[in-house]
Each structure stands twice: as structure tokens, then as C-alpha cells.
Amino acid sequence: MAFARRALETAADRTDAIRTGEIPYKADKAFTDREVTSLGQALRVALLRDEPWLPDLLDRLLPEWPSPRQRRGPSSQALLYEVARAGQDFPTPELATTLRTVRGAVRHAGVPRKLDTMLRKIDAALAERTDVALRLPSPDFDDEGVLRRPAGEYEAVVRVTDTAALTWEKNGRPCAASRPRSAATTPPW
Known part of the structure; x- marks a missing residue:
């Protein structure tokens, strides 16, 4: 080697x-x-x-x-x-x-x-x-199982507990139409 x-x-x-x-x-x-x-x-x-x-x-x-x-x-x-x-x-x-x-x-x-x-x-x-x-990269989840990624003026928020949920935020606040969605769901815009 x-x-x-x-x-x-x-x-x-x-x-x-x-x-x-x-x-x-x-x-x-x-x-x-x-x-x-x-x-x-x-x-x-x-x-x-x-x-x-x-x-x-x-x-x-x-x-x-x-x-x-x-x-x-x-x-x-x-x-x-x-x-x-x-x-x-x-x-x-x-x-x-x-x-x-x-x-x-x-x-x-x-x-x-x-x-x-x-x-x-x-x-x-x-x-x-x-x-x-099946080796997965470490995608920067915080200690509470939350990952945030900017997407224009929005932010995608993935929360992983027993299940995974995707929500969208704007200016740090959940979007009105944002409810937990699967990862395949399109953003609210």
C-alpha cells in the first residue's frame, strides 16, 4: 500500500x-x-x-x-x-x-x-x-438535526428527527404556505 x-x-x-x-x-x-x-x-x-x-x-x-x-x-x-x-x-x-x-x-x-x-x-x-x-457525506446538520440552505430570498430548512421534513423560510420566518414537505417538493415560489 x-x-x-x-x-x-x-x-x-x-x-x-x-x-x-x-x-x-x-x-x-x-x-x-x-x-x-x-x-x-x-x-x-x-x-x-x-x-x-x-x-x-x-x-x-x-x-x-x-x-x-x-x-x-x-x-x-x-x-x-x-x-x-x-x-x-x-x-x-x-x-x-x-x-x-x-x-x-x-x-x-x-x-x-x-x-x-x-x-x-x-x-x-x-x-x-x-x-x-452507502457512505453518506456529512451535510452540516447542527446538533438538533437541522440543515439550512439559502435559495434566493428563501431558505430551505430540513429537520431530521424520526422523519425528515422540509420547510421554507423568508427573513427567518416560516412561509405562510410552508408546511413540512418531502424533499421532492418544489419551493413555495
């Missing part, structure tokens, strides 16, 4: 250097084929073990843009696709999120379409890996 982490961190350092301009950007030349294969194997080990350090490292390994000047595609499409293939083998919600972020930012022809196909396979594989698929 130590080797896998060191290999992935070294690769992330290289993508950081490309993004900052320390290493010149050359389309799909950041890693050799052998490096991509080795990094894919290291990533599979980390994904299988669901290592806690991996999500932050993935964000560095697959940044949205390779450099401030180059805005077309990832520094290594081969590595991007290898990461997606590793995600099909051992998916995690964080990996899928990172790939969706990259997919939304990349403008290189064909990459978004190919990532869409790979993401569908990752989503299907994630359903089979319930030990990580």
Missing part, C-alpha cells in the same frame, strides 16, 4: 507541476504507457482498500485543467481513462464525483462522451459495492 500511495502522490505532483506551468503541457504526454499501467494498478489497490487519503489525491491527479493557459483537455487522457477503468473495477462515490467534475470541465472532442459511457459502468458497479456506495 505504501508503494501505491507513493506512486499516486508522485503522479499527482507531476500533474500539479503541469497545471502551474513548471512542466510544459503537451497533450497526452504527461505519463508513458507503462506509467499509466502502473498507476492503474496502484489505484486499484487503493480503491479496493477504500483508502481515506485517496479522494484528495484524485482531485490533484485529475485536475479540471492541465494548466492556466491550456484549457482543452487533461494532461493525460490515457491516465484519465485508466482511472475510469479502475473505477469500474473498484468504484467509490468520490471517484465517480471526481470523474464527473473532470467530465464537465474537459472540452476536448470525444472525451466527455467516452467518460459518460464509463461513468454509467461505474454507477452500475457501485451498486454492487454497498460497503462504500
Whole structure:
């Protein structure tokens, strides 16, 4: 595991250097084929073990843009696709999120379409890996089980006790038509 982490961190350092301009950007030349294969194997080990350090490292390994000047595609499409293939083998919600972020930012022809196909396979594989698929993020509920999120001049208020209830407030006061609603209910405007 130590080797896998060191290999992935070294690769992330290289993508950081490309993004900052320390290493010149050359389309799909950041890693050799052998490096991509080795990094894919290291990533599979980390994904299988669901290592806690991996999500932050993935964000560095697959940044949205390779450099401030180059805005077309990832520094290594081969590595991007290898990461997606590793995600099909051992998916995690964080990996899928990172790939969706990259997919939304990349403008290189064909990459978004190919990532869409790979993401569908990752989503299907994630359903089979319930030990990580059901991991929930901590959405900032307070000690009383209340979450508040602004929505224009309104505020959505979710209260979780034995059940969950959604209400809407304006200027700190419940909206007249606001009664507890399911999360699928539209706001009062």
C-alpha cells in the first residue's frame, strides 16, 4: 500500500507541476504507457482498500485543467481513462464525483462522451459495492438535526428527527404556505 500511495502522490505532483506551468503541457504526454499501467494498478489497490487519503489525491491527479493557459483537455487522457477503468473495477462515490467534475470541465472532442459511457459502468458497479456506495457525506446538520440552505430570498430548512421534513423560510420566518414537505417538493415560489 505504501508503494501505491507513493506512486499516486508522485503522479499527482507531476500533474500539479503541469497545471502551474513548471512542466510544459503537451497533450497526452504527461505519463508513458507503462506509467499509466502502473498507476492503474496502484489505484486499484487503493480503491479496493477504500483508502481515506485517496479522494484528495484524485482531485490533484485529475485536475479540471492541465494548466492556466491550456484549457482543452487533461494532461493525460490515457491516465484519465485508466482511472475510469479502475473505477469500474473498484468504484467509490468520490471517484465517480471526481470523474464527473473532470467530465464537465474537459472540452476536448470525444472525451466527455467516452467518460459518460464509463461513468454509467461505474454507477452500475457501485451498486454492487454497498460497503462504500452507502457512505453518506456529512451535510452540516447542527446538533438538533437541522440543515439550512439559502435559495434566493428563501431558505430551505430540513429537520431530521424520526422523519425528515422540509420547510421554507423568508427573513427567518416560516412561509405562510410552508408546511413540512418531502424533499421532492418544489419551493413555495
